[in-house]
Amino acid sequence: MPSILAYDLGASSGRALLGRLNNRTIEVEEIHRFGNDPVAIGDRLQWDILRLYHDIKQGLLKAKHAGETPSSLAIDSWAVDFGFIGRNGELLGNPYHYRDRHTDGVMERTMARLTPERIFGRTGIQFLPFNTIYQLAALKEADSPLLEQGRHFLMIPDLLRYFLTGEMFGEFSNASTTQLYNPILGGWDADLLGDIGVSPALFGTVVQPGTRVGQTRASLTEELGIGTIPVYAVAEHDTGAAVAAVPALERDFAYLSCGTWSLMGTEVDRPVMGELAQELNFTNEGGVNGTFRLLKNIMGLWILQETRRTWENAGMSYGFPELVALAEQAPAFGSFIDPDDPMFLHPGDMPSRIASYCANSGQRAPQTPGETVRCILESLALKYRYVLELTERLSGKSFSGLHMVGGGIQNALLCQWSANAIGKPVWAGPVEGSALGNLVVQWIAQGELKDIWEARRVIRESFPVTEYEPRDGAAWEAAYGKFRALAGLS
Numbered sequence: 312m313p314s315i316l317a318y319d320l321g322a323s324s325g326r327a328l329l330g331r332l333n334n335r336t337i338e339v340e341e342i343h344r345f346g347n348d349p350v351a352i353g354d355r356l357q358w359d360i361l362r363l364y365h366d367i368k369q370g371l372l373k374a375k376h377a378g379e380t381p382s383s384l385a386i387d388s389w390a391v392d393f394g395f396i397g398r399n400g401e402l403l404g405n406p407y408h409y410r411d412r413h414t415d416g417v418m419e420r421t422m423a424r425l426t427p428e429r430i431f432g433r434t435g436i437q438f439l440p441f442n443t444i445y446q447l448a449a450l451k452e453a454d455s456p457l458l459e460q461g462r463h464f465l466m467i468p469d470l471l472r473y474f475l476t477g478e479m480f481g482e483f484s485n486a487s488t489t490q491l492y493n494p495i496l497g498g499w500d501a502d503l504l505g506d507i508g509v510s511p512a513l514f515g516t517v518v519q520p521g522t523r524v525g526q527t528r529a530s531l532t533e534e535l536g537i538g539t540i541p542v543y544a545v546a547e548h549d550t551g552a553a554v555a556a557v558p559a560l561e562r563d564f565a566y567l568s569c570g571t572w573s574l575m576g577t578e579v580d581r582p583v584m585g586e587l588a589q590e591l592n593f594t595n596e597g598g599v600n601g602t603f604r605l606l607k608n609i610m611g612l613w614i615l616q617e618t619r620r621t622w623e624n625a626g627m628s629y630g631f632p633e634l635v636a637l638a639e640q641a642p643a644f645g646s647f648i649d650p651d652d653p654m655f656l657h658p659g660d661m662p663s664r665i666a667s668y669c670a671n672s673g674q675r676a677p678q679t680p681g682e683t684v685r686c687i688l689e690s691l692a693l694k695y696r697y698v699l700e701l702t703e704r705l706s707g708k709s710f711s712g713l714h715m716v717g718g719g720i721q722n723a724l725l726c727q728w729s730a731n732a733i734g735k736p737v738w739a740g741p742v743e744g745s746a747l748g749n750l751v752v753q754w755i756a757q758g759e760l761k762d763i764w765e766a767r768r769v770i771r772e773s774f775p776v777t778e779y780e781p782r783d784g785a786a787w788e789a790a791y792g793k794f795r796a797l798a799g800l801s
């Protein structure tokens with residue numbers, strides 16, 4: 312049975328999976344897992360891109376040692392970040408991390424200058440301070456040599472794919488997240504690029520998910536002693552890949568891709584770009600098969616990850632399961648935060664920030680690790696309810712439950728509380744959402760699967776889905792009222 316290879320790079324770790332399609336059953340085998348630790352130097356926060364490429368090569372070596380010659384490979388990763396290639400074909404500098412502070416205030420200035428209507432009307436993308444457009448505007452304001460020296464703009468998966476193949480292409484799902492891609496025109500928006508003073512000549516061809524975009528270059532196959540492997544562009548945005556893997560059997564479904572971020576929304580055939588979408592700050596990210604992801608970013612488990620890191624730096628080490636157990640024992644509905652308050656965006660001491668959020672909103676601050684984690688997880692579940700209601704309002708659909716995919720669903724308490732908060736069932740699975748989405752798009756491109764709906768059925772049949780029925784309706788309803796008032800969500 313021939314295998315194919317998927318690399319899925321998240322903001323804290325990456326993995327390489329071999330996938331096989333065996334009689335309509337998907338089998339996956341994780342062959343390499345690696346950390347993705349951003350590196351802070353002075354005030355800058357950067358990605359260790361060469362290390363990531365090193366780990367991509369390690370994945371190829373591990374496949375070889377397992378006796379496998381994958382018949383294709385593809386990469387997906389987090390969105391918005393990028394690097395520049397100079398005139399000699401080499402990468403200039405390290406890509407900045409989207410949580411770097413160099414974009415602070417840039418979105419507000421750019422919106423004031425260009426107007427939100429112009430930016431949203433041309434892209435349909437939500438306003439997030441780290442969108443590529445504001446990162447580029449920040450480089451422009453700082454007179455960065457990258458903009459003078461750069462000849463080609465490549466996003467993270469495009470860049471790594473370029474290292475592998477020597478070919479430069481952009482990809483639709485990830486390009487859409489820049490807030491510089493015009494879905495109506497079907498290409499980079501030269502006018503918006505002009506508005507921020509960046510040359511459209513830096514931006515190359517954008518291919519659709521499922522396009523073959525080269526093969527492993529000779530220098531690489533010689534270095535590793537492997538055969539040539541065809542390389543595909545899939546939905547290279549990890550959220551696009553995760554949504555492709557939602558095992559929905561009905562067309563109108565709601566999803567929550569649950570990892571460092573929580574991405575909640577629904578799939579639509581055309582971008583929803585009216586006034587209400589702009590006012591509610593929803594996004595229309597490009598998906599597979601010409602679809603769009605009408606969704607909203609929710610800060611997600613990032614707050615818990617940073618909380619754990621803060622305690623670890625202070626000499627208190629907790630595993631995630633331990634933290635979840637402590638949260639379960641803590642009293643219910645003690646205090647709430649709005650997870651999407653900008654104070655939680657940058658790396659740092661989350662327990663102190665939670666305490667100041669509570670103090671500023673007249674609540675008792677959580678005192679123990681259990682209380683702190685309970686506050687984070689309950690607040691996330693309540694925010695899910697709020698965003699699910701907005702998704703229904705905006706899309707005109709009504710959902711009978713919520714599909715949750717991604718690593719975060721290993722937290723059964725969060726899944727249960729999400730069901731309680733929304734008052735509807737949660738269907739949790741599969742855990743490896745993005746990597747599976749990456750694999751199935753390769754199989755569709757190769758004619759092994761008919762289309763995205765067949766892919767979803769095959770995923771549904773190959774992996775378990777756990778159903779969580781809502782409980783404690785009255786208590787969660789009351790908590791939701793309190794949460795909305797505190798977070799100022801009308």
Ligand code: LFR
Pocket residue numbers: 321322388389390391392409548549550570571572574608
């Ligand atoms: C999730 C994700 C989100 C994007 C954020 C930053 O991993 O890709 O969709 O908004 O990371 O790139």
